[in-house]
Structure formats: C-alpha cells, structure tokens
Amino acid sequence: MRAWRKVLVWGAVTPFAGWAVLRVSGWEPVWPWTPLVAYTPYAAVVAGAGLLLAAAMRQRVAAVVALATTVVLASTVLPRGFADGQQQVSADGGTLRVLAANLLVGSADETALVTLVARLRPDVLALQELTPDALTRLDAAGLRAALPYAVTRPKRGAGGSAVYARHPLTAAEAIEHGGFRQVRATLRHPSGADVEVVSVHPCALRLYARQPCWRSGLRALPDAGDGGGPLRVLAGDFNATLDHLLVRELLATGYRDAADVTGHGFTATWPQGGRLPGVAIDHVLADERMSVRAFGVHPLRGTDHRPVFAVLALP
Incomplete structure (x- = not known):
C-alpha cells in the first residue's frame, strides 16, 4: 500500500x-x-x-x-x-487608444466590430486574419468613416493584416514569414509624437512543422529600442503568452504588456466560446516610455479571439 x-x-x-x-x-x-x-x-x-x-x-x-x-x-x-502602478503616470503628451482583433479568416461580424470601434473610440485598430472579402465588408460597414487612415495587406486565408487609425499613417515594409503579413505603420499623433504600430500575427503553433515560422515571425518584431527612435506599440495575436521565452525576451528590450501592467494578465483572449481552457495570446505591448492607463478584453461575434483594448499615455 x-x-x-x-x-x-x-x-x-x-x-x-x-x-x-x-x-x-x-x-x-x-x-x-x-x-x-x-x-x-x-x-x-x-x-x-x-x-x-x-x-x-x-x-x-x-x-x-x-x-x-x-x-x-x-x-x-x-x-x-496585480497592477504595478504604471497606469497612474500622467499623460503629458496625450493618450493613444489601441484596439486589436483577430477576424478568424475574415469571418468576424463586421457590424459588431464597427460598433465596438464606435464604443471604444480607438486611435489605432490592428486587425489580423484580414481577407479581401472582409476588407470589402468592413469598408461597407463604415470602418473607414470612423478610422480614415489605413495600411492594409489582406490575404486569402489567415495571413492578412491591417492597421487602421484616426490620425495619419505612414506605411513601412510589412514583416512576412511563412505567408503571414504583419503590417507596420507609423502614426503621427496630434501631440507631435511618432508611434510605430505593428499588427502582430506570427503563424500558429498547431503543428510541429509550423514552429520555425512562429519563431521567425516573433523574432522579426522590432525591439522597443534605446529611447532614441519612435515610440513603438505591438498589438495583436502573438500566438504566445507571457510564459513563452520569445515574448519575455521581447519585453526585456523595453516593452510592457498592458494586461500585465494593469493586473489583467490572467484574462483569457482565446478561445472565445471554445472548449479548451482559455489563454492570453492576444496582447498590446507598449514601449516603456509610455504608461498604461487601462486595459480590457471584449467579445466579438464570428471569431474565436476576444479583441484587446488598451489606453496608453504618451510621454
């Protein structure tokens, strides 16, 4: 016994x-x-x-x-x-409201997304799994009326992405690995600050063969820098949590995870309505020169991810 x-x-x-x-x-x-x-x-x-x-x-x-x-x-x-207090820093340079959503191969409800945009009033919207058909439906639903500036790289399947904004954008070369396009664009904020935004979406880890694509997609994301360049925000579906080494290495370059900073790091973003235990694989990573005012996770019909939203304070 x-x-x-x-x-x-x-x-x-x-x-x-x-x-x-x-x-x-x-x-x-x-x-x-x-x-x-x-x-x-x-x-x-x-x-x-x-x-x-x-x-x-x-x-x-x-x-x-x-x-x-x-x-x-x-x-x-x-x-x-537990909140670490960074969200209490004053926003002398104004605020940047960031929303990110994975559209599940373009199947997310476009009306629901536009309604979410109207309610949260983001300055920046990062979209993943944007298909050509979804792009057409979103424009018809009024997304460009709310966020008139956009850099879009739609693609059939799960590899497309986009950055929409309330303020002018300058497109940069997209990060592309394994057929996944991670759009990059620099936003000129009314305060005069330049903020580089990346719509993050490396390929998923469902199969062993996809691991090199996942690793290269994450490693290609820009470091936060040494404080001399533009402010940077990485937003979207990382297909990784804070327990993945590559994400921790990225944070060590000078980013803060908005959910972690505000004490919401256990809030699951995937799968929405699924049978698996939920995990937090969608993130807003903000340059540590910015502070985090708020973070939230929201439902969206037609997709297996829950959009993430953060309010950032510019220096």
Whole structure:
C-alpha cells in the first residue's frame, strides 16, 4: 500500500516539477512544450493540488518537491494579477487608444466590430486574419468613416493584416514569414509624437512543422529600442503568452504588456466560446516610455479571439 502511495504522489508531483524547471531555465524545447507552456497558470494550480496530495499521503520528500514547484510556478504567474502602478503616470503628451482583433479568416461580424470601434473610440485598430472579402465588408460597414487612415495587406486565408487609425499613417515594409503579413505603420499623433504600430500575427503553433515560422515571425518584431527612435506599440495575436521565452525576451528590450501592467494578465483572449481552457495570446505591448492607463478584453461575434483594448499615455 505504501508503494502505491509513493507511485501516486510522485506521478502527480514529477511532471510539474519538470515544468517548473523548464519554465525558469531560460531554455525552451520544441514541440510539444512550446504550445503547452501557455498553460503555465493552470499548471501552478495543479502543482498546488499535488502539494496537498503529498501532504495528505505523508510523503515528506515529495511534499518538499511539490512545495518548491508550487512556489516557483506561482512566482512566475502571480504578478500578472496585480497592477504595478504604471497606469497612474500622467499623460503629458496625450493618450493613444489601441484596439486589436483577430477576424478568424475574415469571418468576424463586421457590424459588431464597427460598433465596438464606435464604443471604444480607438486611435489605432490592428486587425489580423484580414481577407479581401472582409476588407470589402468592413469598408461597407463604415470602418473607414470612423478610422480614415489605413495600411492594409489582406490575404486569402489567415495571413492578412491591417492597421487602421484616426490620425495619419505612414506605411513601412510589412514583416512576412511563412505567408503571414504583419503590417507596420507609423502614426503621427496630434501631440507631435511618432508611434510605430505593428499588427502582430506570427503563424500558429498547431503543428510541429509550423514552429520555425512562429519563431521567425516573433523574432522579426522590432525591439522597443534605446529611447532614441519612435515610440513603438505591438498589438495583436502573438500566438504566445507571457510564459513563452520569445515574448519575455521581447519585453526585456523595453516593452510592457498592458494586461500585465494593469493586473489583467490572467484574462483569457482565446478561445472565445471554445472548449479548451482559455489563454492570453492576444496582447498590446507598449514601449516603456509610455504608461498604461487601462486595459480590457471584449467579445466579438464570428471569431474565436476576444479583441484587446488598451489606453496608453504618451510621454
């Protein structure tokens, strides 16, 4: 009976101990770990259940390992549930309201999206999975009337994207890897500030063969810079969470995740209405020279992603 207790307890504790080691090691193996790491917040909870099991079964060594595992995983995820105070900084240079939405191969309800734009009044809208047909329907629904400036790169399938804006835009060369076009454009804000906006959408991690495309799409995103260039905002479907190493490396260049800053880092953005546990793979990353005033996640009919919205304060 004692042997079965050990097998049961160690079977519950060991996988999450390995998870914790990989998560903090700075090394990210390939499939299937890369998509699995998105569920680290859930792993932290289950690791805590393993600790309770080990304690109840009086398996002291396993309980110590489970306690260390729980502490390590909790320390990586708990900060996203608490605001860090950056949203309190004053906006001497005005504000920038940013909305991003994945259209699910152009199938999102165009009327619902235009209604969301009218309600949230974004200065910038970053769209992903924009098809030629969706572009036509959005224009007919009045999107260009609300946001008259646009850089659009529609494409059949999931690879198109766009940046719409209330203020003038200057197009830059799109980032394209694996057939996914990530539009870049620089917005001239009425305050005089230039803000480079990228509609982020590397290919998804559904299959092992797509991993190089996913990695190259994320690595091609611009760093926040050293403070001498334009302000930068990356907004859209990253197909990655804050637990992915490539996102953490991007943040280390000088970005802040708007959800994390405001304490909404656990709010799932995908899948909307799906059976899988929700994860936060849609983000607004703001240059750390800007502060974050607000963040929210909103429903949208016809897509499996929930749009993300952030209010940023310009320096």
